[in-house]
Amino acid sequence: MAQAAVAPPKTSSDLIARFGGIPLAWVGVLPFFLFALLFLVLPSLSLFTGSFTAADGNFTLQNILDLSRPDIVSAYTLSIQISVVTAVLGALFGFFIAYALVMTGVPGPVRTSMVTACGVASNFAGVPLAFAFVAALGRTGFITQFLRDTFNYNIYDHGFNLYSFLGLSLTYLYFQFPLMVLVMMPALEGLKREWREASQNLGASSFQYWRYVALPILMPSILGTMILLFGNAFGAYATAYALTGGRLQLVTIQIGAQIRGDVLHNPGLGYAMALGMVVIMAVSILAYTWLQRRAARWLQ
Amino acid sequence: MKALARVLPIMAVVLIALAIMACAPAAQPTAAPPTAAPQPTAVPPTTAPQPTTAPQPTSAPAQPTQAPSGGATDMDALYQAAKAEGMLTTIALPHDWCNYGGVIDGFKKKYPGITVNELNPDAGSGDEIEAIKANKDNKGPQAPDVVDVGFAFGDSGKADGLFMPYKVATWNDIPDSAKDPDGYWYGDYYGVMSFMVNSDVIKNPPQDWADLLKPEYKSAVGMSGDPRTSNQAIQTVQGAALAMGGTVADPTKGLEFFAQMNQAGNLVPLIANNASVAKGETPIRITWDYNALAGRDSMNGNPKVDVIVPKSGRIAGVYVQAISAYAPHPNAAKLWMEYLYSDEGQLIWLAPPGYCHPIRQDAMDKAGKIPADLKAKLPSTEGAVFPSNADLIAGKDVVVKNWDKVVGADIKSGQ
Amino acid sequence: MKRSTVWGWFWVILGVLYLVIPLWGAFDFSLRAERDVIGFAAYARAFADDDFWRTFIFSNQMALISIVISVLLIVLTAYWVQLKLPQLRPIVEFITLLPFVIPAIILVFGYIKLYSRPLAVGPISLLPPLTNTDFSTNILLVAGYVVLALPYMYRSVDNGLRAIDVRTLTEAAQSLGANWITIMFRIIMPNLRAALLSGALLTFAIVVGELTIATFLGRPAFGPYLQLLGQHKAYEPAALSIASFLLTWGAMILIYFVTRGTETQTTGAH
Numbered sequence: 001m002a003q004a005a006v007a008p009p010k011t012s013s014d015l016i017a018r019f020g021g022i023p024l025a026w027v028g029v030l031p032f033f034l035f036a037l038l039f040l041v042l043p044s045l046s047l048f049t050g051s052f053t054a055a056d057g058n059f060t061l062q063n064i065l066d067l068s069r070p071d072i073v074s075a076y077t078l079s080i081q082i083s084v085v086t087a088v089l090g091a092l093f094g095f096f097i098a099y100a101l102v103m104t105g106v107p108g109p110v111r112t113s114m115v116t117a118c119g120v121a122s123n124f125a126g127v128p129l130a131f132a133f134v135a136a137l138g139r140t141g142f143i144t145q146f147l148r149d150t151f152n153y154n155i156y157d158h159g160f161n162l163y164s165f166l167g168l169s170l171t172y173l174y175f176q177f178p179l180m181v182l183v184m185m186p187a188l189e190g191l192k193r194e195w196r197e198a199s200q201n202l203g204a205s206s207f208q209y210w211r212y213v214a215l216p217i218l219m220p221s222i223l224g225t226m227i228l229l230f231g232n233a234f235g236a237y238a239t240a241y242a243l244t245g246g247r248l249q250l251v252t253i254q255i256g257a258q259i260r261g262d263v264l265h266n267p268g269l270g271y272a273m274a275l276g277m278v279v280i281m282a283v284s285i286l287a288y289t290w291l292q293r294r295a296a297r298w299l300q
Numbered sequence: 301m302k303a304l305a306r307v308l309p310i311m312a313v314v315l316i317a318l319a320i321m322a323c324a325p326a327a328q329p330t331a332a333p334p335t336a337a338p339q340p341t342a343v344p345p346t347t348a349p350q351p352t353t354a355p356q357p358t359s360a361p362a363q364p365t366q367a368p369s370g371g372a373t374d375m376d377a378l379y380q381a382a383k384a385e386g387m388l389t390t391i392a393l394p395h396d397w398c399n400y401g402g403v404i405d406g407f408k409k410k411y412p413g414i415t416v417n418e419l420n421p422d423a424g425s426g427d428e429i430e431a432i433k434a435n436k437d438n439k440g441p442q443a444p445d446v447v448d449v450g451f452a453f454g455d456s457g458k459a460d461g462l463f464m465p466y467k468v469a470t471w472n473d474i475p476d477s478a479k480d481p482d483g484y485w486y487g488d489y490y491g492v493m494s495f496m497v498n499s500d501v502i503k504n505p506p507q508d509w510a511d512l513l514k515p516e517y518k519s520a521v522g523m524s525g526d527p528r529t530s531n532q533a534i535q536t537v538q539g540a541a542l543a544m545g546g547t548v549a550d551p552t553k554g555l556e557f558f559a560q561m562n563q564a565g566n567l568v569p570l571i572a573n574n575a576s577v578a579k580g581e582t583p584i585r586i587t588w589d590y591n592a593l594a595g596r597d598s599m600n601g602n603p604k605v606d607v608i609v610p611k612s613g614r615i616a617g618v619y620v621q622a623i624s625a626y627a628p629h630p631n632a633a634k635l636w637m638e639y640l641y642s643d644e645g646q647l648i649w650l651a652p653p654g655y656c657h658p659i660r661q662d663a664m665d666k667a668g669k670i671p672a673d674l675k676a677k678l679p680s681t682e683g684a685v686f687p688s689n690a691d692l693i694a695g696k697d698v699v700v701k702n703w704d705k706v707v708g709a710d711i712k713s714g715q
Numbered sequence: 716m717k718r719s720t721v722w723g724w725f726w727v728i729l730g731v732l733y734l735v736i737p738l739w740g741a742f743d744f745s746l747r748a749e750r751d752v753i754g755f756a757a758y759a760r761a762f763a764d765d766d767f768w769r770t771f772i773f774s775n776q777m778a779l780i781s782i783v784i785s786v787l788l789i790v791l792t793a794y795w796v797q798l799k800l801p802q803l804r805p806i807v808e809f810i811t812l813l814p815f816v817i818p819a820i821i822l823v824f825g826y827i828k829l830y831s832r833p834l835a836v837g838p839i840s841l842l843p844p845l846t847n848t849d850f851s852t853n854i855l856l857v858a859g860y861v862v863l864a865l866p867y868m869y870r871s872v873d874n875g876l877r878a879i880d881v882r883t884l885t886e887a888a889q890s891l892g893a894n895w896i897t898i899m900f901r902i903i904m905p906n907l908r909a910a911l912l913s914g915a916l917l918t919f920a921i922v923v924g925e926l927t928i929a930t931f932l933g934r935p936a937f938g939p940y941l942q943l944l945g946q947h948k949a950y951e952p953a954a955l956s957i958a959s960f961l962l963t964w965g966a967m968i969l970i971y972f973v974t975r976g977t978e979t980q981t982t983g984a985h
Contacts, residue, residue, distance in 0.1 A: 190878020
């Protein structure tokens, strides 16, 4: 990991080597690591130490062992499920919207409004979002009432329930797909028109253009953004609590209960669960890195 | 240089923004912590001197400051000492909860010269305790001076050395069951679990716990919190248990009651608040009576709200006050406590829109200090059970461990 | 082109519907604050409050500062990793994703514990306690915001960097005698306009809505104000969330135009 040698550059770059000798190469990332140390890692050390602390203050491994309790394992499973589902769906929906905004003939003002609206929506979460969905799709929501009064179709009688996995996923998507739109737009704007024209000149169909030119170029960005969406959903708390508190067992709600609850709990267990989440994020980064290499190979 | 020309605008923006920030009138002047001995303007001539020198601990918690219990506290000296400190930092006091807004205003009016710095009105008791712990060495405005926490946190806070003992002038009026004998924590107000009903939607409001199971209340009932984390929700289950023949310490009957309610389709998983009651999504909300009454008033008839204390299963919830052992402004904290437990403070909690039963209610009633019209505004809470700390904690364990098993359907997909 | 425009509109309209419908529900509810009257009473009450504007402006200021610092930090780092230290990429990405899994409350309590004491190396005090004055607490606040925005800013900038040929641009600029500052500010950043815009918008949204860090640091931000008001009232919270959505949207449109500004491309990359 601490290799000082820079990977040999693909193109000849004596100029870069002249300015960026081996030790100097690390200077550029020093501010970031320093910042991360001071304001991210050090303040969060209590997370690490707290995981090994029992309620009475002594060292213990019990918290970590408790992570294998069936209710905690199912909490992780559920959190991962909802994060994956909303990451994939949000990525798809967001990609198409970003594509529509960048590459089709949608007029400027529409594009501006949509991009900025996505910006606001990407962070619209918690109690306001939960309430908005209740006001739309709850039993007394205006969509529910509209469908019932106009088409005599009560979605709740047909199995729909906002206070469920499906309902929470729909709610999460509200901030997932705008995030995808915002983060993918720079990548899509980087697709040069000349490439599209060149491929057309060579007789490639639209599908072939996407399959052989555009998607391979975009794949690292798409995958990276999907990991972002996964993490976004994984760490979400307020929305789930407001909408389904007491029903859905998500890890973040459990952690909140242990650390912040109104009733005495075991904060050590909360820290251990948060540590578990850190591990899961690390694993997903590894998975994504591997997937990216695979995809690059496949798409070539 | 061209490069510099590029950088300059950005630097300018940053500098201007920083300048605005630095020059903006500070909303809460950060009072420098009193250095060494603040000069008391009036040294109290009474026997037990008011310790105006707040020991600034680096490691050891503050020396217990024993004010004479129930005796002559020199309020003037306390006020001067508090004024010298200049600020009181509170936490978790929403203005609409027991009319804390009115209490804070009253305090400011009676004792000018002390800024009230309000932290995080949305904090739960756990947050408040964590805030004390995190701010042990911090004398800045982020450190809370006083806390208002759930009953169970009284003993645990004392055991962790987080509180400073203090006995207010009216100490003897506080029932023994609601205070720590050494003065580390003391009950402040209580309420009884009730039903807040949107009577525009529910034409026939439920009168007791058992009514909630009726089919006419399908998809109507909401709890005010998550029973795995919220004190209010857990005591809801315990209240139901009392009505169903169980006890506070063993609320299994309450869990079964809610399981039944869930099966019947009456329970809505949404965390109920006033908005969801008004919307009609949870037209019946189970909450403390003071929340329900304050909510009814704030909605002002839109919609019409009935507040019903169930006939059986009346459970009282007591909250407790405490002064942080690391309080940067201990004298202001003590002054605040004196105000809260004075007749004036207790009545503000009682009067609308507070609707909270002050802990000194019985004593004040006997002394004829409660106006009859105020008493009439509160619903009858006869027969309410005041659970002990041990019972509450035992019951909480049962609820938290078993809620998902007994009541919750494990939501996997669609459902 | 025709067909793709039709598809374009299809997706945009779908997106608009998804965004608007839940908001409409809340908006409709907020208009009913007075019995049997559809009106803006709840909004009037909300906007009449001085604290509303005071906290909104404060959060806007903090957001702008956070954006600037975040941009400077992330562009430098992402650029460096892309160009010189690709082997560090997984580590950097892991760090940028940490804010998702570290609860904000642990972060803020960590700040308080660490920075309420002077930062000292031996007997030498490097930094005074940061929690004692408004200005220094704001530094902690901005640091917290930058941390929270890390994942989004990094991903945007990284996507943007992948779309331009960083190596060629850098080499060309260096062969023309440019130094690092010139390369950074006159070559790279202008080409990252779209990415920086996305990152800026996301950071802005995060800061204006942020709750935990601002409340525990005791700063008068917009998020805690909304939370306080929304606690026990029925109609005002819905009115406030719609109002803050619209106000934030307006501020973002301003940022958009400032950033997009003149679309001059400095190199032939486009």
